[in-house]
Amino acid sequence: xxxxxxxxxxxxxxxxxxxxxxxxxxxxxxxxxxxxxxxxxxxxxxxxxxxxxxxxxxxxxxxxxxxxxxxxxxxxxxxxxxxxxxxxxxxxxxxxxxxxxxxxxxxxxxxxxxxxxxxxxxxxxxxxxxxxxxxxxxxxxxxxxxxxxxxxxxxxxxxxxxxxxxxxxxxxxxxxxxxxxxxxxxxxxxxxxxxxxxxxxxxxxxxxxxxxxxxxxxxxxxxxxxxxxxxxxxxxxxxxxxxxxxxx
Amino acid sequence: xxxxxxxxxxxxxxxxxxxxxxxxxxxxxxxxxxxxxxxxxxxxxxxxxxxxxxxxxxxxxxxxxxxxxxxxxxxxxxxxxxxxxxxxxxxxxxxxxxxxxxxxxxxxxxxxxxxxxxxxxxxxxxxxxxxxxxxxxxxxxxxxxxxxxxxxxxxxxxxxxxxxxxxxxxxxxxxxxxxxxxxxxxxxxxxxxxxxxxxxxxxxxxxxxxxxxxxxxxxxxxxxxxxxxxxxxxxxxxxxxxxxxxxxxxxxxx
Numbered sequence: 084x085x086x087x088x089x090x091x092x093x094x095x096x097x098x099x100x101x102x103x104x105x106x107x108x109x110x111x112x113x114x115x116x117x118x119x120x121x122x123x124x125x126x127x128x129x130x131x132x133x134x135x136x137x138x139x140x141x142x143x144x145x146x147x148x149x150x151x152x153x154x155x156x157x158x159x160x161x162x163x164x165x166x167x168x169x170x171x172x173x174x175x176x177x178x179x180x181x182x183x184x185x186x187x188x189x190x191x192x193x194x195x196x197x198x199x200x201x202x203x204x205x206x207x208x209x210x211x212x213x214x215x216x217x218x219x220x221x222x223x224x225x226x227x228x229x230x231x232x233x234x235x236x237x238x239x240x241x242x243x244x245x246x247x248x249x250x251x252x253x254x255x256x257x258x259x260x261x262x263x264x265x266x267x268x269x270x271x272x273x274x275x276x277x278x279x280x281x282x283x284x285x286x287x288x289x290x291x292x293x294x295x296x297x298x299x300x301x302x303x304x305x306x307x308x309x310x311x312x313x314x315x316x317x318x319x320x321x322x323x324x325x326x327x328x329x330x331x
Numbered sequence: 332x333x334x335x336x337x338x339x340x341x342x343x344x345x346x347x348x349x350x351x352x353x354x355x356x357x358x359x360x361x362x363x364x365x366x367x368x369x370x371x372x373x374x375x376x377x378x379x380x381x382x383x384x385x386x387x388x389x390x391x392x393x394x395x396x397x398x399x400x401x402x403x404x405x406x407x408x409x410x411x412x413x414x415x416x417x418x419x420x421x422x423x424x425x426x427x428x429x430x431x432x433x434x435x436x437x438x439x440x441x442x443x444x445x446x447x448x449x450x451x452x453x454x455x456x457x458x459x460x461x462x463x464x465x466x467x468x469x470x471x472x473x474x475x476x477x478x479x480x481x482x483x484x485x486x487x488x489x490x491x492x493x494x495x496x497x498x499x500x501x502x503x504x505x506x507x508x509x510x511x512x513x514x515x516x517x518x519x520x521x522x523x524x525x526x527x528x529x530x531x532x533x534x535x536x537x538x539x540x541x542x543x544x545x546x547x548x549x550x551x552x553x554x555x556x557x558x559x560x561x562x563x564x565x566x567x568x569x570x571x572x573x574x575x576x577x578x579x580x581x582x583x584x585x
Binding site: 138 | 352356357406407409410414419438477479480
């Protein structure tokens with residue numbers, strides 16, 4: 084697998100990964116603001132998938148129809164849809180694309196559900212690797228508290244209830260997140276994650292993120308020559324919305 | 332119609348059940364005691380006619396059967412049908428959407444029926460899906476990995492019919508050609524008739540390529556229905572005679 088830069092794309096993709104409650108969504112939002120204020124061609128991918136795929140996915144989850152295999156495949160379908168319709172054209176057009184979660188979320192999640200790692204990776208092999216991947220590494224307890232304190236009602240798949248780890252959703256969520264964390268840590272070297280200490284203050288983390296981005300990407304190339312369109316509300320990405328919305 | 336299914340006392344053991352690749356996690360293959368028979372072929376190759384006759388024949392001999400086709404899953408069947416109304420999904424997305432449908436039916440229809448000892452007659456299987464994707468330029472190794480979830484059937488028959496004959500049958504039946512069966516989405520020709528012939532020829536080449544990998548039986552589908560059915564019954568009888576699967580040898584500990 085190669086990065087977009089290695090494949091000769093004019094655009095660059097920056098992905099953030101981490102557990103729910105690791106603060107990654109806040110960090111990518113701040114990164115986006117910074118790139119925008121510097122007048123760069125930046126796009127924050129909101130993962131809007133097409134109606135068809137979305138309708139199948141949400142019904143399947145509501146009715147709890149998914150097995151590990153179909154869970155993996157339906158999310159791969161969703162990802163492929165966004166990738167081909169949305170990400171590829173932006174990267175061809177030379178945008179800096181920011182992704183809140185990328186293929187590593189699927190790698191971690193599907194393997195924890197029991198799918199063979201090589202199978203999952205093979206399926207996602209149509210996607211190029213990010214040019215920079217940040218992994219926000221918070222203590223498990225910190226992430227858990229941030230989620231469990233704000234939103235006590237966990238969805239079935241979000242809590243990993245289908246794994247049968249515990250009949251209690253909160254306990255199941257804890258065990259599930261612990262296993263996901265392990266998967267992420269196992270991938271960190273292989274995929275050259277920039278590991279950020281997510282126990283530090285937000286602005287300290289953000290300074291590190293910005294430094295790494297400006298070191299690894301030639302930002303001057305992404306200067307936007309035309310006036311920016313009037314900003315569309317992207318939904319405040321602060322802590323009013325629970326960050327778990329991207330998970331399942 | 333009266334060919335006998337001989338129940339031989341000496342049972343030729345079929346090879347043990349297996350998946351093509353990584354398979355479905357958590358499945359005990361020894362539980363799948365039924366028989367999986369796949370009929371492949373283009374639209375108009377006579378698949379459903381043959382399957383209907385086979386169901387009659389098998390049921391008259393006391394075998395329980397289940398029919399399964401593509402796009403039939405609870406999970407995404409409805410959305411797939413809609414996706415076909417307008418050409419809106421790109422090729423990787425569509426390939427994965429079909430794979431999701433297949434996986435759902437494999438886990439929720441095919442495997443439960445096999446556990447119950449049924450004969451499952453599959454009206455198309457992964458080969459059609461793979462051939463369609465190959466014709467659209469998807470990577471063969473990628474498809475092989477994806478469909479490594481599939482069970483290896485006990486028998487696969489590919490009804491091979493010449494594109495020129497298929498086009499006659501399709502027009503005879505519907506007086507029109509289907510958008511997808513003509514491969515109109517890939518732009519082989521703006522002329523639908525022309526596109527149909529080119530697309531079906533490309534599908535045949537893809538099937539020939541898959542035949543070298545998966546080794547299914549190629550049946551000449553240009554012959555009369557009864558002749559083909561007799562050949563299928565003969566081959567399926569042979570499969571059923573050898574149906575007793577080897578059990579894992581049970582040894583007393585010590």
